[in-house]
Amino acid sequence: MSVTFGKNASVSSENEQAGGGAEGAPPEQLALIRESVRKARTPRAKPRTWRGAALAKDLPVARVLVDKGVLHLDRYFDYAVPEELDEQAQPGVRVRVRFGAGRHRVRDGRREGGGLIDGFLVERLAESDYSGPLAALAQVVSPERVLSEELVGLARAVADRYAGSLADVLQLAVPPRSARAEQRPSPAPLPPPPAPVAGSWQRYEQGGAFLESLASGGAPRAVWNALPGPQWSEELARAVGATLASGRGALAVLPDGRAVARVDAALTALLGKGRHAVLTADAGPEKRYAQWLAVRRGSVRAVIGTRAAMFAPVQDLGLVAIWDDGDDSHSEQHAPQPHAREVLLLRAAQDKCGFLLGSWGCTVEAAQLVESGWARPLVAGREQVRATAPLVRTVGDGDLARDEAARAARLPTLAWQVVREGLRHGPVLVQVPRRGYVPRMACANCRAPARCRHCSGPLETRDGGALCCGWCGREENGWHCPECGAFRLRASVVGARRTAEELGRAFPAVPVRTSGREHVLDTVPGAPALVVSTPGAEPVAEGGYAAALLLDGWAMLGRPDLRAGEDALRRWIAAGSLVRPQPVGGTVVVVAEPTLRPVQALVRWDPVGHAVRELAERAELGFPPVSRMAAVSGPAEAVAEFLRAAELPPEAEVLGPVPLPVPAAGRPRRAGAPPPGEQWERALVRVPPGKGAALAAALKAAQAARTARGSAEPVWVRIDPADIG
The missing domain is CATH 3.40.50 (Rossmann fold)
Known part of the structure; x- marks a missing residue:
């Protein structure tokens, strides 16, 4: 018997735990973390602990995710639940545990030592996989249950897609705790509002039908090419209002605070105050956590915010929406660097809810969603476009x-x-x-970008020398513009x-x-x-x-x-x-x-047609988003060693490595960029459609093996990098 919401997790605890068990684990287990999912569970034994200790009578084992983002520790650890913490130690709460098997010692049958570390209690079990003495939970930080089954499942899916750790994703998903915010009661939930009228949605060929489907409890999926003008914020607010009218929740992710403010004003004018929460970094830690708690507790059913809101724990989700998915701010800079659009796609599939991708323009990813039939286009007729553009x-x-x-x-x-x-x-x-x-370089006559003849990568000059490809590193000695035939280049x-x-x-x-x-x-x-x-x-x-x-x-x-x-x-x-x-x-x-x-x-004024043609060209050349790509960067020897050790899919193609630009001293350093004064290299790994999951798993396993060995040289891995130029 168990009480759990960790059943969607794809990495289970190992027999050897930092909270219980001998030091370390076999290298093959560390290198192949995901293999643990496919292995049969060994029979569980009741936890053995020190003499005289009082354990919880029911479900005395706590399965904990420690707040360590290193990949070789991307699994759960078992701890004993003391009787005095039985009531508070519920699935979803924050806990503190002693961690670090190398510092554990046993005295009179009691397991001691190890530093205290934060974590999340994922589930309670009657028995543990490990048969030795378990360390006990040190503290329940708060009885507030901040995790849910849906959030853990989403975080695991994001971690697997981006070759990251579950702990890193949860750091992005769950804001830091504020005790004062937890002590304040959340307001009572309001009844569903009446369905809004279509309004300016009537300008689109299927706009009215889209809102009707949301209001009736449907889950339509659409790529919305918004008409010029300021009405987009009101139209997005009406889509959220229609979802709330069905008794479900809604989530909208926007690129910046200015866009959030416009949708906030539109929602307030349409539905009144108290119907939605705003999650932005500008609100401050306490206010943001209070808003997040109101959503987690079910007091508020609608959320708007910047990219951190993509993980907002909206209950009974009926619609996820994103505005201007091509904006750089939708790409998270902290590991594992997920993109808000991809996270919302995972949520739409996981929760079987509606999906709305809106923009004045159109990205190739949006065009691919329509091309594949996963989403329907939501556009206006040409006469309407001419009247507003x-x-x-x-x-x-x-x-x-x-x-x-x-x-x-x-x-x-x-x-x-x-x-x-x-x-x-x-x-x-x-x-x-x-x-x-x-x-880096463009034709001085027609301004067409200078690209490599072998891989279509960008050409650049290094230290005033010959032209080189920024992707594959090949030199180009006889370049001429394929568009106009000119030989002169320009860069200013x-x-x-x-x-x-x-x-x-x-x-x-x-x-x-x-x-x-x-x-x-x-x-x-x-x-x-x-x-x-x-x-x-x-x-x-x-x-x-x-x-x-x-x-x-x-x-x-x-x-x-x-x-x-x-x-x-x-x-x-x-x-x-x-x-x-x-x-x-x-x-x-x-x-x-x-x-x-x-x-x-x-x-x-045809961004959709441009995106469709771009998608066709990328499919022909094997470029993202039709293919999947990963960037591996670091010191030259470390990158070469990493690529040799990684068990890449047979279809994988490695481009490069090529030198990365050395950043100037004093400028902010972005993830994956070399430190000032150091020379790094980057390789691109490309796989065909359907092999993205295999590529991510291989890179994650190779990175886990490196961290387990304690490799001194850093290697950065990024799946679907926003900039591969």
């Missing part, structure tokens, strides 16, 4: 205006005219690539601050505002002004912008990454969606080569 005009960046001030601001004649006309009617948005958009871009200064000289009577990394504006007035912004930091203008100017398009398209075209189009469309519709004079000018595919997709 601005007019888009293109111009090459070589056609500069004759005016000296306009030439200094890099404004072609057409752009100069559109900006001057737009300033008569309202604010004008100027989008400039941020510093990060510095391409001007930042937002300098652009603002030059525009101020070109339009001296107009106020110039900037929005970027240091200071991001949320809104700007509807009065005439120039608003210079980096991508993703564009403020919303009252009444919409009269015009928008998208500068240095070649630089965004020239990024050495598979997603360069997709990401440039997504950011252009996001900026264009803030501009007034064409019927009232809204105009967008993009300074880029007019014949390039992303530019033409912007002119037609």
